[in-house]
Amino acid sequence: MTIKLGVPSKGRLMEKTFDWFGARGVSLSRSGSDREYAGAVEGVEGVELVLLSAGEIPRELSAGRIHLGVTGTDLIREKLGQWEQQVEELALLGFGQADLIIAVPNCWVDVDTLDDLDAAASAFRAKHGFRLRIATKYHRLVREFLRDNGVADYQLVDSQGATEGTVKNLTAEAVADITSTGETLRANHLKLLADGMALASQATLFRARKAPMTAQDRLALKALVTKLGIAA
Ligand SMILES: Nc1ncnc2c1ncn2[C@@H]1O[C@H](COP(=O)(O)OP(=O)(O)OP(=O)(O)O)[C@@H](O)[C@H]1O
Numbered sequence: 608m609t610i611k612l613g614v615p616s617k618g619r620l621m622e623k624t625f626d627w628f629g630a631r632g633v634s635l636s637r638s639g640s641d642r643e644y645a646g647a648v649e650g651v652e653g654v655e656l657v658l659l660s661a662g663e664i665p666r667e668l669s670a671g672r673i674h675l676g677v678t679g680t681d682l683i684r685e686k687l688g689q690w691e692q693q694v695e696e697l698a699l700l701g702f703g704q705a706d707l708i709i710a711v712p713n714c715w716v717d718v719d720t721l722d723d724l725d726a727a728a729s730a731f732r733a734k735h736g737f738r739l740r741i742a743t744k745y746h747r748l749v750r751e752f753l754r755d756n757g758v759a760d761y762q763l764v765d766s767q768g769a770t771e772g773t774v775k776n777l778t779a780e781a782v783a784d785i786t787s788t789g790e791t792l793r794a795n796h797l798k799l800l801a802d803g804m805a806l807a808s809q810a811t812l813f814r815a816r817k818a819p820m821t822a823q824d825r826l827a828l829k830a831l832v833t834k835l836g837i838a839a
């Protein structure tokens with residue numbers, strides 16, 4: 608058998624992940640054409656590269672189909688209940704930083720904090736007869752964050768992309784999404800709440816707690832983490 612290392616197959620995390628491993632003497636590369644999801648690992652024995660969507664890596668780790676995986680901390684916490692029992696954080700990789708935040712329209716001049724949002728949500732329900740809508744793809748994280756901060760009278764509406772557009776499109780009153788430069792929020796006339804940061808995320812190397820391993824795999828894993836300069 609081999610140790611399976613899951614890495615994002617494209618997008619913002621792939622190249623930086625390749626660079627991070629490369630800087631530590633483990634060369635990851637896509638083999639074949641640009642469109643073929645096959646990869647190669649050089650510099651360490653017994654490790655196989657599995658190219659996957661960043662969003663699918665949590666599930667593959669949890670199922671034990673990959674032993675190691677690189678993805679955002681936000682995706683692990685959102686997609687895996689009791690994530691710490693399923694995966695171990697081996698290393699924060701120092702890129703892919705993004706914050707999960709709650710944002711409301713700039714024109715809501717009386718709403719700057721979560722307390723204000725709670726008050727606005729109650730007033731909204733009384734006036735409109737339905738709950739204020741917050742668009743997000745981070746259902747678990749946003750529910751937990753708002754519950755812990757006493758915001759009650761809202762409903763989540765699912766948005767899998769272009770979330771900041773939902774306010775202009777009148778399908779939501781507020782959004783909960785990832786931001787890094789803040790440009791998308793600004794361009795869509797949204798402001799983040801002063802205490803509205805639910806999570807600071809970055810790309811992280813995770814180990815699956817339940818992935819089956821032979822004695823040989825354990826040696827390969829040990830050699831890999833030693834080469835990467837991390838403890839496991
Ligand atoms: N500006 C940003 N916007 C969105 N995600 C970001 C940003 N910066 C870093 N990230 C992180 O990148 C990860 C998502 O990466 P990406 O968008 O490539 O994945 P994905 O949407 O699952 O990809 P795919 O389209 O292959 O399904 C998340 O962990 C997220 O926190």
Ligand SMILES: O=P(O)(O)OC[C@H]1O[C@H](OP(=O)(O)OP(=O)(O)O)[C@H](O)[C@@H]1O
Nearest residue numbers: 768769770784785786787788789790791
């Ligand atoms: O703060 P910024 O630097 O502007 O980045 C934030 C934007 O980037 C992400 O969208 P992505 O590009 O993944 O597209 P999506 O809308 O399809 O999720 C995220 O959902 C925000 O919309």
